[in-house]
Amino acid sequence: MTKGTTKRMIVMLLLVGLVFGGIYGFQQFRNKMIQKAIKGQGMPPQAVSTTVAQTSVWQPAVEAVGNLRAASGASLAAEVGGLVTAIHFESGETVKAGQLLVELNAAPLKAQLEQLKAAAALARQNYERDSAQLKVQALSQAAVDADAANLKSAQAQVAAQEATIAQKSIRAPFAGRLGIRQIDLGQFLAAGATIVNLQKLDPMYLDFSVPQTQIDLVHVGDKIAVQTSAMPGRTFTGSISAIEPLVDTATRNLRIRARIPNAKGELLPGMFATARVDEGGKREYITLPNSAIAYNPYGSTVYIVKDGGKGADGKPKLSVEQRFVTTGATRGDQVAVLTGLKAGETVVTAGQLKLHNGAPVFVNNSVPAANNPNPEVKDE
Known part of the structure; x- marks a missing residue:
């Protein structure tokens, strides 16, 4: 190798070293500048909505939906066939037990x-x-x-x-109200053909189900309030008459039957109704909007807003603290917090997804969280 070739190689190595050295130095300088910026300015605060945890008086209750059914109900039919020779009732009539309704040719x-x-x-x-x-x-x-x-x-x-x-004589098996007559005089009535529907409307039964977690809140004899959309604003009272001694393995629910007086016959079988069973006296709970709670497999959490004083610009410095809480019953948009929270603390209700413990925030409550204990469904 000649002296000229050796000098060229040395020059090339020096140039390569300078290039890589410059790149490394630039990366180190950039990292220092980023760290300095983060240390001096911090992460930008996240926008959140908040609410103040308040104490509310609650009446613990079990609410469920179910179907109304008559105390007794049957579709009356003839045991044997025959020609209808006499009809002794009108549609919608109230009849007594044993009253003669239809006669067939005998x-x-x-x-x-x-x-x-x-x-x-x-x-x-x-x-x-x-x-x-x-x-x-x-x-x-x-x-x-x-x-x-x-x-x-x-x-x-x-x-x-x-x-x-x-x-050949069809009689009412019990007292009640007849439905619409389905036969006519002179027609041949086959065995088993329906004649009329008979319902005993007083009392009425309401069958509903409660989850197994609420079994200890319902007992035979407990008072019950019943409402139905068929009669808005009306509340009917009754009591629990029977509890199924078997939990449904498919739904893990327990069937309940309530007895409701219905002397005026206003409630009808097949109606959809809502049942409410109050449990014990009224209690005080710290409540939050349901949107403030983050439900996780390892536990429920909330973010508490902490005041860190004022910054250089004179504005308050706010940050959040993640805290585990124990939740209880729900009521509309609200949930009761049993442990982990004190009344008067400010809690984040929206914007939790980008938060972590100690993250800076600023408050924007232009859109408040739903916090109605008795929300109503509105038709759009």
Whole structure:
């Protein structure tokens, strides 16, 4: 290798070293400037909405929805077929238990009944005559036993015929209100065909379900308030009459039945209703809007706004502190906080996604969080 070639290689190595040295130095300078900027100015504050935690008086209650059903209800039908010869009711009429509603043609059966009664009367006479002869040893015991069997058979045939005739008369099995009549005079009514619907409207039953976490809040005999959209503003009172002793394995809910007086018949079977069961006396809870709570697998958290004094510009320096809380019952848009929070503390209600413990914030409450204990659904 000549001296000229060696000098060129040295020069090239020096140039490469200068280039890489310049790049490294520039990166170090940039990192120092970024760190200095972060240390001097900090991260920009995040916009959040806030509310002040307040103490509210709550009435602990269990609320659920369910369906109303009559104390007794049935679609009346004939056990046997026949021609309709008489109708003794009108649609919508209130009837008593055992009241005759419909008669079917029973003339042929009644004629056969007279024949069977005559045969039964003859069988009785034979039995009584032979029994008298048995006393004087004029007839064997076997003959009298045969007469007794014939008498019982004849009486059974009479009873069976009377039962068949009774099936031709359809009566109300219980007192209640009839629905719309579905038969007409003179038509042939097949066995099992519906005649009319009968419902006993007083009392009414409300069947609803509660989750297994609220089982200890409902008991037989507890008072219940019932409302239905069919009669806005009206509240009906009743009491819990039965609790299913089995939790549904599919939903983990427990079925409850409440008994509601309905003397005026205003509540009807099939109505959708809301039930409320108050539990114990009124209590005081610290409440927050539900949007303030971050529900996580490891626990529920909130962000508390802390005042860090005033900055160089004279404005307050605010930061947040993440805190674990224990939540309780909910009421509309509100949730009760049992532990981890004091009344009067300022809590973030919106903007939590970009926050971390100690993050700077500034407050913008132009859009307040929903905090209504009794929100109403509005039709748009």
